[in-house]
Amino acid sequence: MNQENNKEKKFGKPQGERKSFGDKKPYGDRKPYGDKKSYGDRKPYGDKKSFGDRKPFGDKKPFGDRKPMEDRKPFGDKKFEGERKSFGDKKPYGERKPFGDKKSFGDRKPMGDRKPFGDKKFEGDRKPAFRQDKPFGRPAVPAQTGAVSGGRKVALEVLTEVLHKDGYASLVLDQKLTNANLPQVEKRFCTNLVYSTVENLIRIDFALAGFLDDVDSLEKRVRDILRMSACQLMYMDRVPSSAVVDEAVKLTRHIGMENMTGLVNAVLRNLIRGMNEIKWPTPDEGARYLSIMFSVPYWLAQKLMDAYDPETARKICAFRGEHFMTLRRNKTLVSQEQFEKILEKKVWNAQKGKVLDAWHVQGASEIARDTDYLSGHFSIEGESSMLAAEAMQVKYGMQVLDCCAAPGGKTAYLAEMMSGTGRVYAWDVHEHRVALIRAMMKRLRLENIRPAVRDACQLREDLEGQMDAVLLDAPCSGLGVMDDKPDLKYRVTQESVEELVGIQEKLLDTCCKYVKKGGTLVYSTCSLLPEENGMQIEKFLKNHPEFKLAPLPECFPESIKERYNENGVQILPHLDGLEGFFIARLKRV
Numbered sequence: 001m002n003q004e005n006n007k008e009k010k011f012g013k014p015q016g017e018r019k020s021f022g023d024k025k026p027y028g029d030r031k032p033y034g035d036k037k038s039y040g041d042r043k044p045y046g047d048k049k050s051f052g053d054r055k056p057f058g059d060k061k062p063f064g065d066r067k068p069m070e071d072r073k074p075f076g077d078k079k080f081e082g083e084r085k086s087f088g089d090k091k092p093y094g095e096r097k098p099f100g101d102k103k104s105f106g107d108r109k110p111m112g113d114r115k116p117f118g119d120k121k122f123e124g125d126r127k128p129a130f131r132q133d134k135p136f137g138r139p140a141v142p143a144q145t146g147a148v149s150g151g152r153k154v155a156l157e158v159l160t161e162v163l164h165k166d167g168y169a170s171l172v173l174d175q176k177l178t179n180a181n182l183p184q185v186e187k188r189f190c191t192n193l194v195y196s197t198v199e200n201l202i203r204i205d206f207a208l209a210g211f212l213d214d215v216d217s218l219e220k221r222v223r224d225i226l227r228m229s230a231c232q233l234m235y236m237d238r239v240p241s242s243a244v245v246d247e248a249v250k251l252t253r254h255i256g257m258e259n260m261t262g263l264v265n266a267v268l269r270n271l272i273r274g275m276n277e278i279k280w281p282t283p284d285e286g287a288r289y290l291s292i293m294f295s296v297p298y299w300l301a302q303k304l305m306d307a308y309d310p311e312t313a314r315k316i317c318a319f320r321g322e323h324f325m326t327l328r329r330n331k332t333l334v335s336q337e338q339f340e341k342i343l344e345k346k347v348w349n350a351q352k353g354k355v356l357d358a359w360h361v362q363g364a365s366e367i368a369r370d371t372d373y374l375s376g377h378f379s380i381e382g383e384s385s386m387l388a389a390e391a392m393q394v395k396y397g398m399q400v401l402d403c404c405a406a407p408g409g410k411t412a413y414l415a416e417m418m419s420g421t422g423r424v425y426a427w428d429v430h431e432h433r434v435a436l437i438r439a440m441m442k443r444l445r446l447e448n449i450r451p452a453v454r455d456a457c458q459l460r461e462d463l464e465g466q467m468d469a470v471l472l473d474a475p476c477s478g479l480g481v482m483d484d485k486p487d488l489k490y491r492v493t494q495e496s497v498e499e500l501v502g503i504q505e506k507l508l509d510t511c512c513k514y515v516k517k518g519g520t521l522v523y524s525t526c527s528l529l530p531e532e533n534g535m536q537i538e539k540f541l542k543n544h545p546e547f548k549l550a551p552l553p554e555c556f557p558e559s560i561k562e563r564y565n566e567n568g569v570q571i572l573p574h575l576d577g578l579e580g581f582f583i584a585r586l587k588r589v
Helices: 002-011 150-164 169-179 186-201 201-209 221-235 241-254 258-277 285-295 298-307 310-318 336-347 383-390 409-417 431-445 494-514 533-542
Strands: 325-329 350-352 359-363 376-382 401-402 423-428 451-452 467-473 515-525 545-549 569-571 581-587
Touching: 002 431, 150 169, 150 186, 150 221, 169 186, 186 201, 186 221, 201 221, 201 285, 221 241, 221 258, 241 258, 258 298, 285 298, 285 310, 285 409, 285 515, 285 533, 298 310, 325 336, 376 409, 383 401, 383 467, 383 581, 401 409, 409 423, 409 451, 409 467, 423 431, 423 515, 431 451, 494 515, 494 533, 515 533, 533 581
Parallel strands: 401 423, 401 467, 423 451, 467 515
Antiparallel strands: 325 359, 325 376, 350 359, 515 581, 545 581, 569 581
């Protein structure tokens, strides 16, 4: 019925008899389409005659003088259902064999007797469809047997930048993963592989050296492939050993080192067989033991043993903390209750930290693109860094100086504690780092910060005695955060530490002049070495008798306040569960 009706509507009058568009009556004068009665006068749908009883539409013959539909045969002179032949010369539907019994193109067997396309076996034994030599209906697709894991390729690129071109692991990794089209599971695998390899690099190299004759002669990328593969074999047990070796060989071939695939295969297989026979150093070997077993440069292991008792030095080197991100709310925009509700809506795992307003967050990927972060509702800042700002004890309307401010975490915290009043002068010697402070100001909507490109070693005489509080978070070795940034421990040298000690001393002598009488000076570093910390304060107090050590605020954890001595306090990761930091609070009297 619908087919006939649609045809009548489609064709209508022959083209020669139809009026032109301009001859039609106005809409108000002409009848509804097809001379039908209006909807109000028409009979209900159920009262219409069936197609067999009524005349064709408009009493006109079908297009081309054809017979009425009820008298003529279906298109192509085919018989009605049950009698007509199928397309071509096939038998009527009633007599034809079921679909499964007819032969396929080229006399193929019935479906019940023949094998699936491509002679594949059934589920459990059959090959993957994309590895057929001739997939049905399409050109052959080459097998992907030589494909390399995208996460491993990116990991190798990152290791090359970090270990051989002085790149920072966090920055290089973020850049590479942003540009790589990888699923989240591959990104997590790549991140874990990079950090685990760098964190345990010296121990991995020691293990591999037993199976290589001339390590230093290896091409850098081949050596890094061996390192990251050995890391998987020694520290990551989710991937079978055979698969690790296979992926390493593929990756070696991928970088164009086909001639080295045999060596890579042999070294890794020997490592698997001989893992339990490696002769590791023993604790009585002192610094060598700490260096190899915990992947700390030998000179640093020796310095830590000289600065602390042997057991503390071992715990410092061995510490591997739980990795998380620390967030704190923007005090000027979000209350504690509001921030907790924000965290409840996230898919992150969030737990309260040891410091007031600090939250430990896990499972947050690309947090810098989070809408609440972009709206300025929270900042990313370590708890020890927050304590350094808390030690300033700023109040409304104060004039405050942050001497080495970039990237601006402590600057923002100080500005928020003053609720937008007073002034926080934020200096840094590099323009691009001051730009980070300006961007942070805009995101957090803090108007009481005054950033400037300035070398804090150069005295500004017009500001002498003008500041209520001065924060000197001095440039340092950063060894207190080497658990979070493991590449730092390979970047620092004895010579660089000596150079930093001289800069710190000069900064203290200069910046203390900005503190007014009764004002506060806070000195902090993220280092573990006494020459950068307590020894600096001891020397400073001898040279500047106008300053005295002041007590820490009540907001500090009790365990830290108990260890506060005449030169400040050393925060230790394994002991306090915080970033390694040193803080000394001084008063000008």
